[in-house]
Amino acid sequence: MPQFESSFFSSLIFWEVISFGILFFVLYKFAFPGILGILEEREKKIKDSLDQAERHRADAERALKEYEAKLSAAAKEAEGLLAAAKERAQRLLDENEQRLTAEAERIKGDATREIDHERRKAVQEIRNQTTELALLVAEKVVQRSLTDADHRKFADEALEALSKAHS
Amino acid sequence: MEESPLHAFELHNYIPLSIGGMDISINKAVILMWIVVALAAVLMIMAGSARRLVPGKLQNLAEMLVDFIRGIILDTMGKDGMRFFPLIASLFIFILFCNLLGLIPGSYTVTSQIVVTAVFACLVYGLSLVMGFILHGAKFLGILVPPGTPGWLLPLMIPIELISQLARPISLAVRLFANMTAGHVILGVLFGLAISGGVLIGWLPFAFTIAMNGLEVGIAFIQAYIFTVLTCVYLGDAFHLHGHDDHAH
Numbered sequence: 001m002p003q004f005e006s007s008f009f010s011s012l013i014f015w016e017v018i019s020f021g022i023l024f025f026v027l028y029k030f031a032f033p034g035i036l037g038i039l040e041e042r043e044k045k046i047k048d049s050l051d052q053a054e055r056h057r058a059d060a061e062r063a064l065k066e067y068e069a070k071l072s073a074a075a076k077e078a079e080g081l082l083a084a085a086k087e088r089a090q091r092l093l094d095e096n097e098q099r100l101t102a103e104a105e106r107i108k109g110d111a112t113r114e115i116d117h118e119r120r121k122a123v124q125e126i127r128n129q130t131t132e133l134a135l136l137v138a139e140k141v142v143q144r145s146l147t148d149a150d151h152r153k154f155a156d157e158a159l160e161a162l163s164k165a166h167s
Numbered sequence: 168m169e170e171s172p173l174h175a176f177e178l179h180n181y182i183p184l185s186i187g188g189m190d191i192s193i194n195k196a197v198i199l200m201w202i203v204v205a206l207a208a209v210l211m212i213m214a215g216s217a218r219r220l221v222p223g224k225l226q227n228l229a230e231m232l233v234d235f236i237r238g239i240i241l242d243t244m245g246k247d248g249m250r251f252f253p254l255i256a257s258l259f260i261f262i263l264f265c266n267l268l269g270l271i272p273g274s275y276t277v278t279s280q281i282v283v284t285a286v287f288a289c290l291v292y293g294l295s296l297v298m299g300f301i302l303h304g305a306k307f308l309g310i311l312v313p314p315g316t317p318g319w320l321l322p323l324m325i326p327i328e329l330i331s332q333l334a335r336p337i338s339l340a341v342r343l344f345a346n347m348t349a350g351h352v353i354l355g356v357l358f359g360l361a362i363s364g365g366v367l368i369g370w371l372p373f374a375f376t377i378a379m380n381g382l383e384v385g386i387a388f389i390q391a392y393i394f395t396v397l398t399c400v401y402l403g404d405a406f407h408l409h410g411h412d413d414h415a416h
Contacts (some may be wrong), residue, residue, distance in 0.1 A: 002177040003348065009282045011184075016283050019200040020261055026208045027260065028253040028265045034215030035226075042220055078403045096248075 127162065134158045174347065177280055190248055195275040196283075196297040203264040203277065211260065222395030232260070236395065244406055245400035252296075253266055254272035258287065266347060270380060278390075279347040281340060288340035293400045299405035310408060345392045350383045 138154055180192035194341065214229030222230055236256045240248040260280060269276025277283055299307040311328040355377060360372035 001348075002173055003279060003281050003344070005178070007190070008178050008194065008196075008280075010189050011180075011194065012196055012280055012282045013199055013286055014189065014191045015197040016194075016277075016286050018289075019204045020257070023204045023207055023261055024254065027203075027257050029227075031208070031211035031215035032233070032256065034218055034251055035211070035229055036237075037228075038215075038220070038222075039230055039234060039237075040217045045220060087195055089276075098246040 118154060123166070127159075127166075131155065131159060169387055172359065173353055173354045175275075175355055178275075196280055199265070199268060199275045199277050201260060203268055206268075207260050207264045216411060234255075238390075239396055239399055243396065244403040247406060248399065248403060249398075255395060255398055255402075256396060257341050258291070259391055262287070262343070263387065263391035266391055267384065269347065269351070270387060276347050276351055277323040278343055280349060281344040284343040285340040287343075288336040288392070291339065291401060292336035295405040299408070301333075302406065304407055307405070308407065310404065319346050335397075335401060340392065343390050343394055346386060349381075350386055354379055354383065 049152075051164075135151075135155060138158075178196055179192040180194050182193040184191045184193060184326065184413075210225065210231055214226045217223060217226040219226060236259055237249070237252065240252055240255060244251070255345075265277040269279065274339055296307075299310065303309075311325050311332070313324065313328070318326050354376060357372045357376040359375055361369045363369070364372060
């Protein structure tokens with residue numbers, strides 16, 4: 001086998017030692033620190049990122065819980081407000097109705113009273129005029145024969161009859 | 168003209184050189200080593216200097232590679248093993264690039280040279296021995312005695328363990344060399360068949376050559392991986408003697 005030709009051994013060993021020595025030195029000095037460093041850095045970065053993600057998740061969860069609590073509180077408050085508003089509206093409605101009813105009642109009462117008053121006035125007027133008229137007529141009929149006492153007597157009788165007829 | 172399938176492994180000196188009587192001539196394998204070093208260094212430095220949090224393709228690939236090796240080290244040696252990371256990663260990258268570049272037709276597979284794999288194996292095993300003796304002193308010899316061995320078995324166990332220890336660098340070197348060599352021999356034989364078969368029948372071995380080349384890419388990765396894992400295991404053994412520091416005697 002050509003590999004056992006010992007004449008090449010010395011140069012192969014020499015150059016192998018030199019080559020490997022150079023490669024070892026170069027990699028040791030310039031390549032490995034960078035690569036190992038970045039590997040460690042990345043490991044750290046990934047770990048940090050995972051931790052951070054975990055923290056963010058916890059934050060988000062807490063925020064969600066807070067939000068939900070606020071939401072339900074707001075819903076409760078809205079419900080309360082709505083009920084209060086309804087109640088108020090009902091009360092206003094009722095008050096208005098009562099007030100209007102009372103007003104109508106009052107107007108009606110006023111009107112009735114006015115009508116009554118006018119009626120009475122009219123009756124009184126009619127009665128006065130009738131009395132005068134009757135006196136006039138009676139005077140004409142019994143001009144001479146009647147005394148003042150007679151006049152009064154007749155007038156009273158007539159008035160009596162009139163009021164009886166009226167009431 | 169029939170070519171030997173081993174022809175591809177032959178080396179020729181392009182530029183004869185020598186230092187103090189030692190021949191260090193430049194041949195194809197040496198040039199391939201330079202290309203491997205240049206390519207690996209440029210790619211890894213580019214990937215390492217990008218330093219983007221969201222990586223690009225090259226950075227992603229380099230990070231996968233680095234993370235892969237880090238995973239192997241952490242699995243076999245634990246956190247202490249990370250101090251060997253630069254060495255083990257460089258070894259993996261060097262071997263992987265040698266294996267892969269060797270698959271390009273016309274290039275040369277550096278790792279199919281037994282001396283090359285032997286040097287790496289001796290480096291790794293020697294380092295594990297040195298580390299073991301530094302960390303544990305003479306107690307490191309206890310690696311020859313599996314925990315729980317009764318005293319009367321020691322004369323038997325110590326030679327067996329000694330052989331198993333010595334087999335480590337040899338198997339490490341031979342495994343990589345043999346896998347790379349065998350793969351290229353098969354490719355060479357198949358391609359030789361394709362050439363000599365002509366158009367009528369030659370397409371069949373040619374198709375096999377292509378399929379085998381795909382398989383060899385996988386083997387290039389697997390062998391680099393195995394070499395790295397075993398490196399970690401041996402260094403880990405030296406680190407944690409029997410899994411802990413006290414051992415049965």
